[in-house]
Amino acid sequence: MSIRRTLVAAFAVLLTLIGALAAIVSYVSARNEAWDNLDLQQRQIARFLGNGENIGVPDTTLPSHDGDEDFFIEIAFRDGRPLRRSSDALVLPAATPQGFSDFSDASGTWRLYTEERSDRFVRVAQRTAERDEIATDSAVRSAVPLLLAIPLLWIVTYLLVGLAMRRLLAVADAIEGRAAADITPIAEADVPIEIRPLVAAMNRAFGRLRDAIDQQQAFLSDAAHELRTPLAAISVQVDLLRDVNRDAELTPMIGALAKASRRASVIISQLLRLARQEAGRSVPELSEVALEDIVVEAVAALIPVAEAQGVDIGLASIAVAPVIGNPQDLAALMEVVLDNAVRYTPAGGTVDVAITGDAAVSIVTVADTGPGIAAEALPRVFERFFRAAGEESGTGLGLAIARAIADRHGASIMLANRPDRSGLIVSIRFPKRLIRA
C-alpha cells in the first residue's frame, strides 16, 4: 500500500474517531446544559411569582393555552384550595416535596418544581417530553457542525498528504527521467530530508554498480587492445604469405585467412567502440552539431562501397538539423546504420536517406530495399552479438553500438520492415530538448 494511502486512511480514521467523540461529548453536555437551563427557568418563575398576590393579571385574562408548550403554574393553599392556576387541564398531585420532582398522569410525564411558602405552595410544571425536545434540539445543534466537519477534514488531509508527497514524486520523476545508462549519483541536497537515507543508499548502490561496470569496461578494453597487436602480426604474416605464394592451390586459403583476420579486427574495433559508448564517460564535450553534414559525409564515405556493390545510395531530402552531441559518436552511429543498409541491399537496390525535422525533433530515416528483418528477430536486433538467421558478414555489434550512442544522445532508434516487406526502414529521432549536457 502506498504511503499516501496509508497516511490518508490513518488520518481519516483518526479524525473520524476524534470528530465522533467530540460530537458525542458535545451532544451530551449540550443536552444536560439545556436541561439545567429549563430547571433554572422553572425555579425562577416560581420564585418570581412569590405568594401569588398583587399580580396584575386577572386569572380570567390568562391566555388560553395549548398545554404542550407552556409551563403549568399553580398557586394553592396548603389545604389544596387553588388561589391561582394557569390552566384547568392539569391536576397536580396533592402534596409534593420542596424542589424538583417528577410525576405522571394520563397525558404523560411532567417535571415539577415546588416552592413552599408559609401558607401556600407555588408549583411550576413542564412536560418532560417538551423539555426533551428542547434539550435534544440544542444538543443536535451543537453536535451537527462537528459531524459535518469530518468529511471536510478527510478532503483536507488528502490534499495535504498529496502536497507533501509531491516532493517525493518529484524525486521519483527525476530518477525516472534519466537516460538508461545514467548511474551518476542523485543530488542529495535537493531531496526531502526524510528520504535522504534512501537516496544515499541508492547512490552507494549506483557507485558499486559503476565500479563493477568500470572494471568490466576496463577489462574489455584491455583485452581488445591486447588482441590488436597479435592480430596485426597475423595480418602482416598473411600479407607476406600472399607475396611469397607461388602455389595457386593455396591462394583461396590465404584469401580466407585474410578475410577472417580482417573480420576479427572489425569485431575488436567495434567491441572497443561499444565499451567506450557503454562506459558513458570519456565523453568529449558536447556541442551543437549540424547533423545533416554528418549524415551527408557518412553517405559520401560509403559511396565507393555502394558502387562496388551496385547499390544506389543517396539523399531523398535534407533539412537543417542542429542537435547537441558529439560529432565523432554521431558519425559512428550513422556509419553503422548506413553500412548495414548497404550491406544487406542486393545489387540494383536503393538506399534512401532522409533528414527531416521541426522545432521539436530531428529525424534521420534510412530506407533500403533489402530483405528486411524477420518479425521474430526484430526485438533482438539491438542485443550484442545477435545476428539474424543466415547472416554471416556482420559482427553483431553494430546496432548495439548505434543504440548505445543514441541512448547517450537521448535519441531513439527504431527498425521497421516496410509494410510490403520490400525493405527495412531505420529511423533515428533526436528530440531537441532531452539531451543531457
Add this chain to the structure above:
Amino acid sequence: MRVLLIEDDRMLGEGLAEALSRHGFSVDWTRDGMLGEEAARHADHAAILLDLGLPKRDGLDILSDLRRSGIDAPIIILTARDALDDRVNGLNLGADDYLVKPFELAELVARIHAVLRRKAGSAGSRIGTETTSLDIATHELRHGGVDAILSRREFALMRALLERPGQVLSRTQIEESLYGWGEEVESNAVDVLIHYVRRKFGKDVIRNVRGAGWMVAKGR
C-alpha cells in the same frame, strides 16, 4: 631506404621487418624503447615507426624526446589505442601519421611513402588523396594513372573538391567556388564541367552523391 621500427611484439616486429624489406626498405628493428631512442639519435633514418605500448619507456615520451632533441625524421605511430584523444595527442607531440593496429601492410607502405614525399617537399604543392591529387602550381591532376593539365574552371572545381576529400559539395557551393559575385552562372555549368573532367579521368574521379552533391572519395 632505411627505416627504424620500434616494436616490442616479436611476432609483429619480425613480420613487419620482413615485409618492409620486401618493399625495398632496410629495417632496423628494436624491441626496446631506450634502445630505440638511442638508435634514432645515432643513425640517420628516413622514417621511424613507433609503437606506443613499449616496456621501459612509453612511446609518447620517446616521441616528444626525439622531437625536442631535433630529430626530424617522419614518425608514424603504430598503436592499439584508437581513442580520438590518443590520436590527437600523438599528432600534437610531433608524429606525422597515426596508424591503428591491426592494419593492412599495403596501407602502412602507402603511409610511409606519403610521409616521405611530404618530407621531401614534393607534396608541397599537391592536395588530394593517394588516388586523386592536384598540383596547385601546375594545375595538373593525377588520377587512375592519368596526368593532365586542367582548364581554369576545371581546376577551380577540382581544387574545391580536393581541399577536403570525402566532403560533399552541393551545386550551390560549387558554383560559389567557380564564379565571383554577380557573375552570370549558367544552369548546367557544373554538370558540363564535371562531364569534361570525367571524360579525361574516368567516371569515378568525381562521385555523385544523390540528393546532396559531388565529392572526391577519401583515399583508403
